[in-house]
Amino acid sequence: MSAYRIGRVLLVLVLALSGCAVRWETPRDPGPAPRGSGGDVATPALRDVERFWSAAYPGLSGGQPFAPVSGGYHPYTRRDLPPPCGDERPAYQPNAFYCPAGDFIAWDAETLVPQLEEGFGPLLVGVVMAHEYGHAVQSRLKLTEQPTVVLEQQADCFAGAWTADVLAGRSTAFTGVTPAQLDNTVAGLLLLRDEPGTSARNPQAHGNAFDRIRALQDGVEKGAGLCAGYRAGNVPVTEVPFSTAEEAATGGDLPYAEAIDALSRDAQAYWGRAYPRLTGQPWQPLRIEPFRAGSPPECPAPDASAGGSAFYCPGADFIAFDTARLAPALYGRIGDNAVGMLLGDLFARAAQARRGAGTQDRKGQLAVDCLAGSWTSDLLTREAGTGIRLSPGDLDEAVAALLAFGRAGEGSGTSAFDRIGAYRDGVLQGLDGCMG
Secondary structure (H helix, E strand, O other): OEEEEOOOOOOOOEEEEEOOEEEEEOOOOOOOOOOOOOOOOHHHHHHHHHHHHHHHHHHOOOOOOOOOOOOOEEEEOOOOOOOOEOOEOOOOOOEEEEEOOOOEEEEEOOOHHHHHHHHHOHHHHHHHHHHHHHHHHHHHHOOOOOOHHHHHHHHHHHHHHHHHHHHOOOOOOOOOOOHHHHHHHHHHHHHOOOOOOOOOOOOOOOOOHHHHHHHHHHHHHHOHHHHHOOOOOOOOOOOOOOOOHHHHHHOOOOOHHHHHHHHHHHHHHHHHHHHHHHHOOOOOOOEEEEEOOOOOOOOOOOEEEHHHOEEEEOOOOEEEEEOOOHHHHHHHHOOHHHHHHHHHHHHHHHHHHHOOOOOOOHHHHHHHHHHHHHHHHHHHHOOOOOOOOOOOOHHHHHHHHHHHHOOOOOOOOOOHHHHHHHHHHHHHHHHHHHOO
16 A cells, blocks of 8 residues: 655745745745635545546557546545555554555545645645555556555656646646745655655655655656656666665764865865866866855855855855855755755856856756756765765755745746756756756
8 A cells, every 4th residue: 555654744844045044934825725625625636636537548558548446535534534445454644545455545634634735735735646546547557566666756757747737727626826836846745755764675665855856747747658657777766775874873964064165175076077078168166255144245246046145256256155044054954965055056156157158047047956966966976985975865955955045936937846857957967967
């Protein structure tokens, strides 16, 4: 039985940046509930998912029509438990799941769904339901003989295909979905990830946030046909266990001062190798100017990031960031690779400017994110003993930082959903993925 499992913290609030202050807050603009839901978001969402599969399924099944789940929908609470699933006795858990034995979908209507809707908006509830229906589709297409982590990401991909249908305006339940609401949904997937250090071989593994968001974006961008082709040999799984007891004890995080120093030196060395490939020109060392809150170094036209608390200065060719509030808050609330994402963004802005390319419009911002991802790719794939490397959870920390740096509706014109996609291209394809 596949289930959405919710962690020890039921509601993770999204990091947002405003000026040079860092605060935790519930996402704005959750959007309206599905029409006619009467407070029940899940049921109309499931009906809409069935509408989608009625049209899409024959294209995957050789023309066979889609058969909706025969066992129905089952919201449950502590007092009103879900039906038994095969030999498994009913029990209350804050989950949503598809039961193959009974061909039904059940969900916790007391805790899970209300918390997800309140914290991240109804579209996330729809995505969760579309994921569970994806398992029913797998069963019908006989796609179930794959490792659990592949099946879970395939269901995420199927949920993305439904999401694309919603964004195209064909949904009967969700209308007028905004980029901000889509970003809220992506933020919610951080809550539904595996704990850092989970092995992809774990029979209960669902995937880290980086992989799950990648799978959702695959469905949104490329459709259900791509999702149906997911197999163990072609799905890029980045989830790995901790390699040592010490790494597990620290969560893979370097001490703050060591992280700043090591990441700064590594980014400098990476661009010394990468910039000649990108431009044919040598890389000149980039000056770094940390500053205290409210006292940034003078720069007439800063190329700002992170709400203005960090920037590249084109005129004087240096990068600067707030070491009193911004960097410590990123480190303390997300982890060391949130600081790495900040440095990656700033170095990428410098690389773009030095080669005469923009960073302010949509194309330029996505290029910055891809170039930042190319450094992450280098950290991810290098041999042991050749410098710092990524630890389990670091890719999720980068995703969380991107959500903090660039949410839709904050004036950038580029959503976090799009920025994460560009970053993913750099991570999975390296510098070559950013040179097209």
